[in-house]
Amino acid sequence: MRAIVAVIKDTFSLADLPLSERIAFVAFLVFVFIFPWIVHSSYPRAVMINFLLFAMYGLGWNLIGGYGGQVDLGQAKNVGFGAYATALMITWWGVPFWVTVPVGIFIAVAESLAVAYPMFRLRGHYFAIATLCVALVWQQLFLFWDWTGGARGVELPIKPTPNFTFMEFGTVGYHYFIFGLFTAQFLFMNWLRKSKLGYELQAVRDNEDAAASLGINVTWTKVKAYLITAAMGAVGGSFYAVYHLYIDPRCVMHIDLTILIAMTAMVGGAGSIWGPIIGAALLIPLDMYLAALLGGKGFYGIDFIIYALIIMVIAAREPRGIWGIIERIRRKRLIHAAGGQKST
Template sequence: MLPVRNPNLAYALLLVLLIVAGFVPVFILNPSHQNIAILILMAAQMGVAWNIVGGYAGQISLGQAAFYGIGAYTSTLLFAHTGLNPWLAMLAGGVVAALVSVVIGWSCFRLKGHYFAMATIAVAEIIQIVFTNWEFAGAAVGLTLPIDKQGWAVFVFDSKVPYYYIALGLLLVTLLANFIIERSYYGYYFRAIKDEPDAARSLGVNLRKYKLIAFAVSSFFTALGGSFYAQKELYIDPASVLGTGLSIKMALVSILGGIGTLFGPVLGAGILTLIDEGTRALFGGSGRGTDLIIYAALIIAVAVYYPNGVLGWFNNLMARRRAVSLQAARGEHQ
């Protein structure tokens, strides 16, 4: 089913913002400001990808950085050692991450709740240690992409603008995948597994199968984001693409914006990225960790006062206003 009938104001507003986003490089000419816009799009894409497994299926994975890193390393190694086109290498990274996620999920989905979350953290730490000690993958030193020319063929540019549009395109593709999932029977199964797993099982839903599907799709798109990061920075190491903080940020983006919603992660990405860049600009090196303190405060506030996230709060606010208006209209007729 195509566009939602009578979309609420929040969805309409965010759709307009996405359209406006296409014109950002035309009005923002400062490369540093363009880079911030790219970082917002990258964080949004990671959050939207995480939302498939964590938001819709309700499986809180805190080790998604493992698949981000797998995508980054796979595409980089393929390009460096085989000369494979970086665009194809990006897709290969996504496929490898999806296959690895199925292997991991087959065991980890025997666990439930916080046990599953802890297992994903442990797996991500193991993968980070493996890459830190794997000489072929550069070990702790990392890898630099061997670039001798620029252009679309090699995914390397001397301007931020092409990277911006690629990041925007990647976000839109990931959003489209979420949109299709949300309105397909997969989406209904995912939400049933999240809300009433026992009832879903009694109705014949294969819980492990659909959890694995959600995990694999989420990991695929997460790996695409990692591959894009590698091509943008032209250098990766275990700390930058496999760190635990990256996994936490993926989850925070969705939780803050509105977990289990289509555009919630986009909103959360904008808020968190601006906080991150703002604290760096304000405090510099002396304020290291300040952004994490603010993240924690925001998440506590959301958990206590707005459990449905900023987007959920906005929707509730508009619903209350409509209810007040409707009540006032009824009073006038009486």
């Protein structure tokens, strides 16, 4: 009983974080909550939904990539598994949405478990390229297979909204739907980062030999994180399918999606709870407004050029991303203040 209370407390508590962060986060939640009441045009609402989706993707990837320090370049496959499970089961058999979600999670976790053990024999670059290889094989298979719709993709049946069996809504409905998923995942991550696994994962990232000397099974720790990350990706994919009502291997299985997911976490600050949210808040509106602004005029890829510049600067100057910069400034102030006190 006490253990359950502790888990619930850890899930909802942000007490270990500075007051300013807690206030900012609550303000953020309130803002997202009332957003559809203040903003009525459809494009900004779509941007907001996409932002929440990518913040969620980023939070998931952050577990293996940020806390675990393992550069996984295959998250798109998990999004794909979730999206395809939901889309195909709804179109083929009319299975309710909430039944398809666990199926998607199961497929993503099972596949990840199958590749995890050989994969985690590898370190660093070798691991990153191997994840990329596996994801690219799936991308090709889904383009090639006829039974999944191949390159044509899958169109989901359109129902009168709101429909709670197949989770189809208007923009406001989708907004609260994804907001709910995002919040649930945030709370889960908030618990996880304070759990034993959260600490062990960071120990493994920092030094594998030291971690092993403290009784941590390094490979198993990585595998656990990898599986949880896969499950989170699948949930995002399921949402994607019922939100867009159309999927194909280019939008849910593609390497570009992996890049964008990893980047939201990296740019915002991998290994911190705020990083992916900050990253998504910066990159997603940038992406969507640039695309809207320039895409129609025949400028291709300008959004990616800007992304690429951001990644390169971050990688070269502050690998811990925007949150790393904030922390550094804060720490400097702290040390400065402490030094000031001593001298007086």
